[in-house]
Amino acid sequence: MTARHRLLVTRKLSPEVEARAARDYDAVFNPGDRTFTTEELIAACQDMDAVLPCHSEAFTAQVIAALPERLRVIANHSVGVDHVDLEAARARGIIVTNTPDVLSDATAEIAILCMLGAARRGAEGHRLVQEGKWDSWSPSFMVGSQVSGKRFGILGMGGVGQAAAARARGFEMEIHYHNRKPLPEVQAKGAIYHETPESLIASSDVLSLHCPATPQTRGIMNAERIAMMPEGAILVNTARGALVDEGALIAALKSRHLFAAGLDVFQTEPGGNPELSALDNVFLLPHIGSATFETRIAMGNRALDNLDAALRGEAPRDRVA
Ligand code: DGY
Numbered sequence: 001m002t003a004r005h006r007l008l009v010t011r012k013l014s015p016e017v018e019a020r021a022a023r024d025y026d027a028v029f030n031p032g033d034r035t036f037t038t039e040e041l042i043a044a045c046q047d048m049d050a051v052l053p054c055h056s057e058a059f060t061a062q063v064i065a066a067l068p069e070r071l072r073v074i075a076n077h078s079v080g081v082d083h084v085d086l087e088a089a090r091a092r093g094i095i096v097t098n099t100p101d102v103l104s105d106a107t108a109e110i111a112i113l114c115m116l117g118a119a120r121r122g123a124e125g126h127r128l129v130q131e132g133k134w135d136s137w138s139p140s141f142m143v144g145s146q147v148s149g150k151r152f153g154i155l156g157m158g159g160v161g162q163a164a165a166a167r168a169r170g171f172e173m174e175i176h177y178h179n180r181k182p183l184p185e186v187q188a189k190g191a192i193y194h195e196t197p198e199s200l201i202a203s204s205d206v207l208s209l210h211c212p213a214t215p216q217t218r219g220i221m222n223a224e225r226i227a228m229m230p231e232g233a234i235l236v237n238t239a240r241g242a243l244v245d246e247g248a249l250i251a252a253l254k255s256r257h258l259f260a261a262g263l264d265v266f267q268t269e270p271g272g273n274p275e276l277s278a279l280d281n282v283f284l285l286p287h288i289g290s291a292t293f294e295t296r297i298a299m300g301n302r303a304l305d306n307l308d309a310a311l312r313g314e315a316p317r318d319r320v321a
Contacts, residue, residue, distance in 0.1 A: 004026040005049040006026045007025035007049065007051070007307070008028050008050070008051045008052070009028065010052065010053040012030055013077065013300045017297060017301060020304055024304070028044070038063060046068050047068070048070070049070055050072060050073040050075060050307055051074055052076075052304070053077065055076075055083045059083060059084040059085060060085055064084075064088040072093075072095060073306075074089060074094060074096045075303045075307035075310065075316075077299050077303045078290075079098050082212060082214070084096055086321040089321045095319060095321070096319070096320050097319050097320060098318050098320050099298075099303055099306075100318055102295060102302050103160070104160045106289060107163070108166070110264050111160070111164045111210075111238045113262070113283075113285070114237075114264055115152075117283030118259075118262035119144050119147050121260070121281075128142075145260070147168075147173060147205070148171050148172055149171075149172050149174075150205035151204050151205045151206070152173040152174065152176065152206050153178075153208065154178075154200075155207065155209050155211055155220070156239065157188075157191070160289075161208075164208055174192070176191065176193075178194045178196065178199070179193075198225065201228045205233055206233065206236060209236065209237045217242075218242045220244075221235065221237075221248070222245045223247075226252045227257070229258060232259045233259065236263075237262075240265050246273050246275075253281050259281065260281040260282060261283070262284075263282065264289050265289075270286065272286070302317075302318065
């Protein structure tokens, strides 16, 4: 096992994971689960050999430049690494890891929840009953869009995309996808490949985003591409808010070009977008795709496995820089 390296754990993790970190490291925790400011993050890292952050801590080029020489590993408790400037980390020889696979099922569940919540007007209905305002019923009351048998489009057919496809097949949806490359048939399982995002977008009754936020994908759902979605389509985003031009989405929701949107992620987090929140045809969640007891433990263990390997001088399983 590793020597007692100094480890900063930036957020409150599951008790099992914190116990393992405390057993194996000279670990500093954040029991109050406060969000660090940039200055606090830099200060907290100063006497550390490694840090185990979440997507809520931005390791920008400025932060990475201010890390101490002794800090060798950023072992993320997330699959997304858009909060880390990977080039800056590489330039300083800092190892960066993430936690793929273990959150695919939980995130796919939330994608389906967002799809159904948007299609069947889940938020509106919930509000009516909870606020005691449900005072009538008729066949024209709260009519939504049925997803069974429709086309489920997946932008980014990685682990989460494939897990979402498996669940959408349960609704007898026809699966379409775009990826940089087509998947082998054993993974595609009959899903229809589109060579371009535009072709996928135009062919999806429900479009679910599952690609990382990179310079190539930021703002990929802009006004032009949103306009390519079929009339009455539904947009689901459980990946990153940066993928969507929220102004363009709001316009498409207001004009009813889109029937609804189901979103777990936003350009501004925490907080979301008040203009989106003011709409009726949205189903909104506060970035909880991977927030299950089981997945939090699995993510923490995967991050610690990567950290252990890196500090032993071995190749971590999930090295991204
Ligand atoms: C991830 O793992 O990237 C999730 O968004 C939670 O951080």
